[in-house]
Amino acid sequence: MTQFDLFMNVVATGVLLGSVYAAVALGLAITFGILHIPNIAHPALVIMGGYFVVHANRFGVDPLIAALVGLVPFYLLGMLLYSFYANTFERRGRADVLQSLTLFFGLSLVIEIILVLAYGSELKSLTAPYIGSSLRFGPLTIPSRLLVPAILGPATVGALWLYFRYTNSGTAIRAVAHDERALSIAGLDPAAIKRQAFGLATATAVIGGAALAMIGPIDPFSGRFQIGRVFAIVVLAGMGSIPGTLVVAIGLGIAETLIASYLNPAWSPGVAFAMLLGALALRPQGLFGTVR
Amino acid sequence: MNRLIIENLSAGYGAVSVFHDVSIEVTEGEFVALLGTNGNGKSTLLNCIMGFIKPTRGRIILEWDGKALDLTALPAHEIVRRGLSMVPEGRRLVPSLSVEDNLRLAGSNPVVRDRLSQNLEYCYQTFPLLRERKAQLAGTMSGGQQQLLAIARSLMGVPKIIVVDEPSVGLAPIVVSQVIEVIRTLQKDNNLTILMAEQSFLQAIDVASRAYVLAHGRIARNFDRSSGDIDHDDIRRALLGAA
Ligand SMILES: Nc1ncnc2c1ncn2[C@@H]1O[C@H](COP(=O)(O)OP(=O)(O)OP(=O)(O)O)[C@@H](O)[C@H]1O
Ligand SMILES: [Mg+2]
Numbered sequence: 001m002t003q004f005d006l007f008m009n010v011v012a013t014g015v016l017l018g019s020v021y022a023a024v025a026l027g028l029a030i031t032f033g034i035l036h037i038p039n040i041a042h043p044a045l046v047i048m049g050g051y052f053v054v055h056a057n058r059f060g061v062d063p064l065i066a067a068l069v070g071l072v073p074f075y076l077l078g079m080l081l082y083s084f085y086a087n088t089f090e091r092r093g094r095a096d097v098l099q100s101l102t103l104f105f106g107l108s109l110v111i112e113i114i115l116v117l118a119y120g121s122e123l124k125s126l127t128a129p130y131i132g133s134s135l136r137f138g139p140l141t142i143p144s145r146l147l148v149p150a151i152l153g154p155a156t157v158g159a160l161w162l163y164f165r166y167t168n169s170g171t172a173i174r175a176v177a178h179d180e181r182a183l184s185i186a187g188l189d190p191a192a193i194k195r196q197a198f199g200l201a202t203a204t205a206v207i208g209g210a211a212l213a214m215i216g217p218i219d220p221f222s223g224r225f226q227i228g229r230v231f232a233i234v235v236l237a238g239m240g241s242i243p244g245t246l247v248v249a250i251g252l253g254i255a256e257t258l259i260a261s262y263l264n265p266a267w268s269p270g271v272a273f274a275m276l277l278g279a280l281a282l283r284p285q286g287l288f289g290t291v292r
Numbered sequence: 293m294n295r296l297i298i299e300n301l302s303a304g305y306g307a308v309s310v311f312h313d314v315s316i317e318v319t320e321g322e323f324v325a326l327l328g329t330n331g332n333g334k335s336t337l338l339n340c341i342m343g344f345i346k347p348t349r350g351r352i353i354l355e356w357d358g359k360a361l362d363l364t365a366l367p368a369h370e371i372v373r374r375g376l377s378m379v380p381e382g383r384r385l386v387p388s389l390s391v392e393d394n395l396r397l398a399g400s401n402p403v404v405r406d407r408l409s410q411n412l413e414y415c416y417q418t419f420p421l422l423r424e425r426k427a428q429l430a431g432t433m434s435g436g437q438q439q440l441l442a443i444a445r446s447l448m449g450v451p452k453i454i455v456v457d458e459p460s461v462g463l464a465p466i467v468v469s470q471v472i473e474v475i476r477t478l479q480k481d482n483n484l485t486i487l488m489a490e491q492s493f494l495q496a497i498d499v500a501s502r503a504y505v506l507a508h509g510r511i512a513r514n515f516d517r518s519s520g521d522i523d524h525d526d527i528r529r530a531l532l533g534a535a
Pocket of ligand 2: 336458
């Protein structure tokens with residue numbers, strides 16, 4: 001393998017990894033980027049989605065089918081979470097950021113504990129015909145366990161983009177980000193629209209979870225490693241931009257694999273952190289400062 | 293008789309009361325002006341009617357087709373679905389959405405969405421300019437164009453009554469005349485029912501069939517064109533709160 005071939009392989013792996021990060025970050029792009037709710041429990045929900053897929057997989061269900069089926073219960077779960085959040089916090093005006101963070105931090109701990117109690121704390125993995133093989137494209141060798149989940153990211157981004165662009169409820173979600181009163185004037189209930197958006201965000205957690213569990217085994221705490229990464233992606237992508245989320249996630253994936261291959265694998269988790277600091281510099285009002 | 297009845301309404305912000313014991317009526321087909329100088333509570337009253345602010349006292353009743361609906365406790369979107377629509381102060385368009393998406397949004401609530409495409413077509417026929425610019429982002433249009441869009445948007449909900457809050461704010465005088473003229477023509481041609489707040493009363497009084505003057509938190513006077521011409525000096529005195 002030539003130096004160039006190696007470089008190409010590293011970049012290709014980065015693109016694939018970044019596409020998976022996009023699937024994990026998308027839900028947060030909706031909750032934090034559009035609704036301005038700092039849902040730090042999203043990575044935990046993603047892992048919960050992963051466990052849903054792992055569980056179904058034990059009964060021989062293909063991970064992709066399981067993820068599709070899981071969209072429905074996770075959508076409902078998300079609506080329930082939003083109702084709880086709105087009733088406790090948003091009733092008296094805007095929610096306090098610290099209180100919201102506490103709530104979602106608590107929620108991620110609860111999710112982790114439930115997963116430990118139900119499945120134990122050891123690593124769980126998936127089996128599917130496409131996990132384990134690899135494909136060759138000229139000089140590129142792409143492991144299928146990366147290729148299939150990497151398709152999930154862009155596919156979900158594409159579906160969401162079409163939804164936001166071409167459906168009435170998608171348009172309403174874009175509007176709620178700007179002005180709730182504009183929705184009321186349209187005869188639409190802003191609370192219902194936000195609940196729907198939160199449901200949608202939570203539904204994407206199953207897809208992100210399926211993608212993560214295909215790449216490698218997961219345990220109940222795997223979400224913790226994603227928190228900094230997904231927030232960095234969402235903020236850098238420009239708060240709520242769906243295509244931006246994909247672009248930034250892929251950029252991060254490439255940066256991480258380049259650094260892991262040429263410098264030191266131990267540094268790659270720091271890349272997201274460096275990008276996060278960069279993001280803060282670009283957004284001086286702070287990560288949780290209101291933009292409105 | 294189809295009408296909107298505001299009965300002994302009082303409202304304010306926290307401990308600060310803005311108006312007390314306001315009673316007004318708007319009957320089907322009427323163009324009613326709500327006059328008042330800066331900060332006299334016109335917007336507060338209209339927002340109260342639309343459900344954005346809860347009154348501390350009084351009732352808001354919509355009597356239509358033989359039914360009396362109490363709107364007082366309903367949230368804004370429910371009031372809109374029952375037939376009141378609003379052209380709010382500052383227009384409240386979604387600047388990052390296209391002209392058409394702004395219209396669609398208002399036409400997509402459960403009560404009217406079955407007729408969304410007909411209603412959209414009606415808006416485009418009434419305002420050909422909006423059809424030409426349907427793909428343009430609302431935020432990039434001129435102030436006057438945005439005001440037209442806000443008026444068109446209020447039609448998408450097929451309203452019984454349109455509540456218009458100071459369409460003149462932030463517009464050049466010549467554009468103000470055009471916008472008021474558009475509202476007048478629209479009202480006449482379609483026999484719409486309009487309640488419009490304005491502080492530049494000369495133009496409003498020209499197009500209105502009746503007017504209320506809000507001063508010092510009360511309805512100081514009301515004028516009716518059918519009982520003779522409206523004396524401008526009379527209105528000026530009322531606006532300033534003179535008895
Ligand atoms: N959100 C608010 N909180 C507290 N006070 C408010 C609020 N909005 C308006 N007020 C006060 O209520 C009073 C009435 O204001 P309002 O906006 O209803 O007047 P207006 O007649 O619409 O004036 P303008 O012609 O300038 O639009 C003013 O004294 C204003 O300062
Ligand atoms: Mg006002």
